[in-house]
Amino acid sequence: MNEELLKAQGKSAKQPLVVWAIFFACIISFMGLGLVDPILPAIADQLHATPSQVSLLFSSYNLITGVAMLITGVVSSRIGVKWTLLTGILFTIIFAALAGASNGIWEIVGFRAGWGFGNSLFIATALSAIVGLSFGGTAKAIILYEAAIGLGISxxxxxxGELGSISWRGPFFGVSVLMIIAFLALLFKMPQVPKPKVKGSVLDPIKALKFPGLFLLGLTAFLYNIGFFTLMAYSPFVMNLDEHGLGYVFLGWGLCLAFTSVFVAPKLQAKFGTIKSMCVMLTLFALTLLAMGIWTDSSTTVIVAVIIAGLFLGTNNTLITTAVMQVAPVERATASAAYSFVRFIGGAIGPWLANKLAESYSPHVPFVTGAIFVLFAMLVVAFGRKQLKHVDKIAH
Structure with a gap:
């Protein structure tokens, strides 16, 4: 798998237009993850909300995305890949626009949940669509998908930041407009992909978690995502920057994440193995969060740490996603849904917990707590390596 990934990076095979349409839609979909980062303080200020209330924009989005992962297989096996993608995009268009038109924090939180439902339908189906429609094999498709994630997040x-400097409503309307373009491109350019012969069940992802390897990786992702979203949802409140400044900081973070997820992770995987590389990346991320917890009062330290964290997060994201695809003897879509269900629950807890801890104790506590969760994630991988050792055998 590692050799395939490295070879795929060197290829320049032309892809059909529909693959680039899905690629574009993936970028816009993953924009939703970091889009609200630069406007969190502005929303809190203008809507008279507390940071923990504003953090629920992440929590509701991630919670519904995670829970809805259980039904994505049911939906796609009945209406097909194309209409699952289009339905997901349609939900995003509607709920992003509704969030932009809202006048209260609780309305936005609710509409972000609807956005999360659309996001789950889309991202759960997009990878299989790219794999099925692209030239160059699975490795090339994974590189394209990871590149789309990285570009979207960055x-x-x-x-x-740019639209938010005009109005906090701007980013929501911006995503809605861009997704309309993606919807039209897929509607007219994407062919019908044959439906699977076996209909999916809501219980399939739950049952898949009985496999020790997949369960361990899901638990790892659950713990790790608490730290991940502590950084995403809490750090904007302590950097003392405006919308432009926050936008550029997270652009740097996202570019680091995109670069390492596509170019660095496969090389580390090939040289040191998936499990060792994951343990190192998780340890480095935990230490980064700890440094942010110690020097929270230094805006410069927090800004630099956020950008550096992107290097570790991008690498780990690719490593753990690749491991999930290899570890369970079930269909990739089912394994992905099971893993995503668990990890997005962690992503729902992290933002609210971080800001609540800051309000109840001190600005330092959220980062230190996040570091502890990430350290536990590393320990799960380290002590569970016997159940995961075949991942590296498959990879090599």
Whole structure:
């Protein structure tokens, strides 16, 4: 798998237009993750909300995304890949626009949940669609998908900062408009992909978690995402920057994440193995969060740490996603849904917990707590390596 990934990076095979349409839609979809980062303080200020209330924009989005992962297989096996993608995009268009038109924090939190439902339908189906429609094999498709994720996560904060400097409503309307373009491109250019012969069940992802390897990786991702979203949802409140400044900081973070997820992770995987590389990346991320917890009062330290963290997060994201695809003897879509269900629950807890801890104790506590969760994630991988050792055998 590692050799395939490295070879795929060197290829320049032309892809059909529909693959680039899905690629574009993936970028816009993943923009939603970091889009609200630069406008969190502005929303809190203008809507008279507390940081923990504003953090629920992440929590509701991630919670519904995670829970809805259980039904994505049911939906796609009945209406097909194309209409699952289009339905997900349609939900995003509607709920992003509704969030932009809202006048209260609880309305936005609710509409972000609807956005999360659309996001789950889309991202759960997009990878299989790219694999099925692209030239160059699975390795090339994974590189394309990871590149789309990286671009979306890096461009999202930049767009959020630029549009957010005009109005906090701007980023929401911006995503809605861009997704309309993606919807039309897929509607007219994407062919019908044959439906699977076996209909999916809501219980399939739950049952898949009985496999020790997949369960361990899901638990790892649950703990790790608490730290991940502590950084995403809490750090904007302690950097003392405006929308433009926050947008550029998270652009740097996202570019680091995109670069390492596509170019660095496969090389580390090939040289040191998945499990060792994951343990090192998780340890480095935990230490970064700890440094942010110790020097929270230094805006410069927090800014630099956020950008550096992107290097470790991008690498780990690719490592753990690749491991999930290899570890369970079930279909990739089912394994992905099971893993995503668990990790997005962690992503829902992290933002609210971080800001609540800051309000109840001190600004330092959220980062230190996040570091502890990430350290536990590393220990899960380290002590569970016997159940995960075949990942590296498959990879090599």
């Amino acid at each position: 461009v999202g904060p930049l767009l959020g």
